[in-house]
Amino acid sequence: xxxxxxxxxxxxxxxxxxxxxxxxxxxxxxxxxxxxxxxxxxxxxxxxxxxxxxxxxxxxxxxxxxxxxxxxxxxxxxxxxxxxxxxxxxxxxxxxxxxxxxxxxxxxxxxxxxxxxxxxxxxxxxxxxxxxxxxxxxxxxxxxxxxxxxxxxxxxxxxxxxxxxxxxxxxxxxxxxxxxxxxxxxxxxxxxxxxxxxxxxxxxxxxxxxxxxxxxxxxxxxxxxxxxxxxxxxxxxxxxxxxxxxxxxxxxxxxxxxxxxxxxxxxxxxxxxxxxxxxxxxxxxxxxxxxxxxxxxxxxxxxxxxxxxxxxxxxxxxxxxxxxxxxxxxxxxxxxxxxxxxxxxxxxxx
Amino acid sequence: xxxxxxxxxxxxxxxxxxxxxxxxxxxxxxxxxxxxxxxxxxxxxxxxxxxxxxxxxxxxxxxxxxxxxxxxxxxxxxxxxxxxxxxxxxxxxxxxxxxxxxxxxxxxxxxxxxxxxxxxxxxxxxxxxxxxxx
Numbered sequence: 001x002x003x004x005x006x007x008x009x010x011x012x013x014x015x016x017x018x019x020x021x022x023x024x025x026x027x028x029x030x031x032x033x034x035x036x037x038x039x040x041x042x043x044x045x046x047x048x049x050x051x052x053x054x055x056x057x058x059x060x061x062x063x064x065x066x067x068x069x070x071x072x073x074x075x076x077x078x079x080x081x082x083x084x085x086x087x088x089x090x091x092x093x094x095x096x097x098x099x100x101x102x103x104x105x106x107x108x109x110x111x112x113x114x115x116x117x118x119x120x121x122x123x124x125x126x127x128x129x130x131x132x133x134x135x136x137x138x139x140x141x142x143x144x145x146x147x148x149x150x151x152x153x154x155x156x157x158x159x160x161x162x163x164x165x166x167x168x169x170x171x172x173x174x175x176x177x178x179x180x181x182x183x184x185x186x187x188x189x190x191x192x193x194x195x196x197x198x199x200x201x202x203x204x205x206x207x208x209x210x211x212x213x214x215x216x217x218x219x220x221x222x223x224x225x226x227x228x229x230x231x232x233x234x235x236x237x238x239x240x241x242x243x244x245x246x247x248x249x250x251x252x253x254x255x256x257x258x259x260x261x262x263x264x265x266x267x268x269x270x271x272x273x274x275x276x277x278x279x280x281x282x283x284x285x286x287x288x289x290x291x292x293x294x295x296x297x298x299x300x301x302x303x304x305x306x307x308x309x310x311x312x313x314x315x316x317x318x319x320x321x322x323x324x325x326x327x328x329x330x331x332x333x334x335x336x337x338x339x340x341x342x343x344x345x346x347x348x349x350x
Numbered sequence: 351x352x353x354x355x356x357x358x359x360x361x362x363x364x365x366x367x368x369x370x371x372x373x374x375x376x377x378x379x380x381x382x383x384x385x386x387x388x389x390x391x392x393x394x395x396x397x398x399x400x401x402x403x404x405x406x407x408x409x410x411x412x413x414x415x416x417x418x419x420x421x422x423x424x425x426x427x428x429x430x431x432x433x434x435x436x437x438x439x440x441x442x443x444x445x446x447x448x449x450x451x452x453x454x455x456x457x458x459x460x461x462x463x464x465x466x467x468x469x470x471x472x473x474x475x476x477x478x479x480x481x482x483x484x
Contacts, residue, residue: 014418021422028426032433039434047441062381069374077367080409084363133463250463279463334409341401344374345394349381 023328027335030300034339037296041289041346048282057280058290059118065348068111069340075104076337079330086326091318094326098308101333105305112298119287123275126291129283133250136277140253141217144210147273151203151266152176159188160196173207176200202265209260213253222246223256253277290347297339304333366408373401 014021045051052058082097119125130136149169156166161175162185179200184193215227225245226232239245254277261271280286307329311322380393407413 014421015416016418024419024422028422031426031430035430035433039437042434043437043440062378066374066378070371073367073370073374076370076405076409077363080363331410334405337409338402338405341398341405345377345398349377349394350391 017324019324019328020331023331027331030335034293034296037289037293038342038346041293044285044289048285050281052280052283052286057278057283058286059122059124060290060348061115061118062348064111064115065344068108069344071104071108071111072337072340075101075108076334078104079333083323083326083330086318086320086323089320092316095312095315095318098312098326102305102308102312105301105308108301109298112294115294116291119290122278124280124283124287126284126288129287130277130279131281131283132279136250136279137217137248137253140257140274140277141210141214143274144213144270147269148203148207148210150273151206151269154199155179155196155203158192158196159185160193169207173204177204199265202263205263206260206266206269209256213256216248219245220248222248223252250277250279293343293347297336297343300336300339304329304336307332361408363408366404369404370401373397373404 055061078097078101082094082101085091085094085097123129128139130139149167152161152169152172153166155161155176156163156172160179161172163171163175165171177200179193180197184190212227213223216223216225219225219227222245226235235245257270257274257277261267261274263270307325311318311326311329314322377394377397380390380397383390385393412419
């Protein structure tokens with residue numbers, strides 16, 4: 001009976017663990033995902049005749065972006081040394097490095113939040129940005145209307161004004177006008193009604209200022225032209241043949257808003273509800289690109305943090321079985337760093 | 351087989367880290383220098399590419415991986431270069447201008463606004479002092 005040696009087992013496929021192969025294939029799709037954004041950004045930017053680049057307009061903070069780049073680089077370094085420590089079976093050291101990575105990831109998101117907050121406070125939000133002086137004027141009026149309606153709801157919801165048509169602003173203003181010399185509605189204590197009597201004149205003046213601005217916007221005439229029908233008609237009659245009223249200017253509205261924000265009675269409501277007008281040409285498309293790209297990047301940062309949290313959750317039970325998992329998580333994290341390496345110059349510098 | 355050969359290559363990760371930090375600082379310096387815009391763009395993107403190469407080669411260990419990396423990454427690389435190139439002709443559409451009806455009055459309005467803003471610009475202190483008092 002002859003014995004022949006068994007042929008060596010065939011080893012098929014790529015000589016890396018399946019998990020790593022899967023991760024690299026996934027990273028291939030991720031590259032395409034961000035390439036679509038970057039490609040669209042290039043097209044939109046070069047296809048627009050202008051682009052907001054002044055930090056005073058965009059509230060882009062190069063310093064914060066630079067610090068975030070540094071934070072990601074340090075975190076990438078810590079991941080790679082954590083993986084090295086795992087390979088050397090020094091699991092305690094790996095956990096320490098990984099904890100550092102987590103802290104830096106939180107720091108990155110914290111700085112990003114500060115940047116987002118700075119933009120939101122200036123209403124640098126897609127769809128909210130006035131791109132021309134005319135749009136800026138209309139935006140002031142729209143925001144002022146919201147403030148007026150909010151103030152009026154205090155009266156209708158609080159019971160100081162009883163009406164079946166609380167959203168009819170002209171109806172409500174007439175009822176509020178009667179409050180200073182009126183009597184409290186049934187069931188309302190005097191001291192509560194006196195508070196409404198104290199605020200009513202200010203809110204009525206706020207309404208008149210907004211309505212005056214609104215009328216000037218509709219007619220597109222300067223605020224120096226009277227808005228009341230009789231006075232307006234008299235001023236129009238005094239115009240020479242062929243002359244017309246001066247148009248409403250952005251600076252007039254800016255000055256009006258400044259004056260209103262300084263008012264003792266209603267200034268705080270106007271300050272809280274009306275943004276300082278500042279036209280930013282192509283501001284909306286800029287804001288869309290900025291929030292889309294940095295937002296998706298931030299989501300990737302959070303996913304990376306979840307992967308690291310899974311490893312850290314093992315605590316002192318961390319062992320060599322987790323080496324491949326950490327290597328793959330690290331590859332993902334380096335990719336997140338890689339994306340930021342391109343986003344930083346494109347959004348913050350160029 | 352990089353997975354098993356982990357111990358066979360020794361990378362000075364700290365040196366790579368410092369190179370990456372230096373490159374980041376260089377990007378900011380290029381921004382601060384106020385060179386012509388196209389020069390800044392080319393330099394800054396070149397630095398970004400150098401940083402990306404460092405991360406991929408050393409932190410992601412591609413330098414030490416087998417030839418499978420070419421098989422796996424070549425299609426993605428070709429497509430990721432091809433996609434922006436394929437979109438490039440769309441630049442000619444000038445999106446905003448063709449679809450925004452307000453653009454008819456935009457140009458003079460914006461130029462008025464910008465010239466007005468410029469006229470409000472602060473006069474540098476040295477010039478203000480040199481100017482004769484009225």
